[in-house]
Amino acid sequence: MDEETKDQPSRPARVGATTDLPHDRITVARFREAFPRARWSDRLNAWFVPGRTAEKRISRWLAEMEAEADRFADEKGRDAFAFDPIESRYLEATTATLQIQTPYSRTVVNEIREIPYARWDADRRLWTVPYRSFNELRKRWPTIEAAAERSEPEARQARRETIKGTQEDEASKARMKERRRKRYPVPADYAPPFDRAVGTHVGVVFFIGTDGELADPATISTFYFPAEDGEEYVWTSWRSGSLEELVTTWPARTPPNERELERGWWMPDLEELRVARRNAKSRRRARERNDKKECSR
Template sequence: MGRDAQSGVEIVEDDDSPGAIVSFPFDAECVARFRLTFPRARWNERLRAWRLPGTTAVRRATRWLERNLPTAFAHADERGHDSFSFEPIVSRYLSDAEDLVVRTPYSRTVVEELRAVPWAWWNGEEKAWHVPFRSIDELRKRWPTIEAAAKRNEPEARRQRQEAAKSGPGHEETKARASERRRRRYPVLAGVLPPLDTVVMSHAGPLVILEVTGEIVPEQTAHQHYVWSTVQPGDLVWTTWRRPTHDELIRTWPARHPPAAGDLSRGWWQPTLEELRAARRAARSLERARETRKRRASSRDRAG
């Protein structure tokens, strides 16, 4: 995503659905070319910008603007290239060609940092981030955090941490928490049940409650894994759950107000817009990763 304050050009990911929010200075001929290239784009009066659907919308919009508004980018890229040549970022995780290419082990920190770099975009086929030279200053500012996170997530570094954790005092507790998560169950008050097959927010993130089993939650289990529930009077019962899909999160209506103290203490509430946006981004990333794995598996099958 990116922004150029001087040129009035801005491209950001659409938080509400897969796509991009695109704005640029009005020019009748340029708008006509944009609509011809992107017939599915729709003008949003509230945002004063174009809403372009599609999982590759940010990349496609960026490439189109680079071709059609070259003066908005050419000088900035040239300055960025000169800056990089004079003071390069030397790292095994970074290479340069037409733009800067970042390849690291997966890390949430890396993803968050690169998402904040203007005009950076993820190439799923290459499994790499592309950053234009015009964004070198922002990348340079964030690079120490990116590189440190990448090193922490190297397979050998992760293995060493896992081995060290096994001998640590909290290892058994960590194993117990992981085992509880795999059970996909969640406690609720027997007298205040959540709606079934509906997206709700919880202390475990967004959930779709599938069933109320009626089984009483043992007090020891509640104290160990669900501390928030121990202040509740009355019996707690187990529910089963699954994670909502991106499409379900899109269709979920946000709450007008943040959850009250009573909602938090009972363990579930109607999600706020901010919570939904974060959940949508996470679900979209997960679904993209699954699609990429499917495509690669299909390609290997055809090659075999």
């Protein structure tokens, strides 16, 4: 007789609401203070707030935030820009917003994220900044523009040519060669967990094993972090995490403390995981482009 099977109860969907916020840290900090249970979802590309009344609470909070803003702020910003505009090939003034498009630079990203109400437009691959934030943009613009110019392909190539054959060039090649070995020194008596996201001085990685080979203190101090006197280290192999693994990793509440930095590894915080997730997305897109090229041949 056939054995009857029972239907497994489906996992109920989480009750709550999502919201997209400007990228500036001040707004995000105030949001997390108002909604301590909120969590960022890379899958939804938005903040998720649990609870049946989440949508109403978010709407009320956003309304309060808008009420605090000067309703004439955009007009004032436009007047300020018209009186003393920023003239740059990286910035375009439109009717609604200021648009910034530069070569990729970590400095540029960090600076723009400090500007209130700045948003990343993924479809057009550019940042938009409302006129109300013009004063903050102007304050940060010299750093943004300088970083963008340094990131131009011609500027990168010129720097490589300048240091070619020098001690700096040799040191850079040695760092790249060491990085390609995908190994990392950890204390012999305090190994990190395997197969989970771990923060290190080379970024967020997943350790996969060790054969117990001792790490040379000079190599550690040259390429990784200052080796402690009397401490014994072993080489541990690592891999990059997939986007799925990184998205499901719960971040540490605080950045690494001094002792963890000296040890060489720690549990990654949200900012570190965001960087790792962006890198994982880039790797995925690159693989998808390569797959399309292969299929088209």
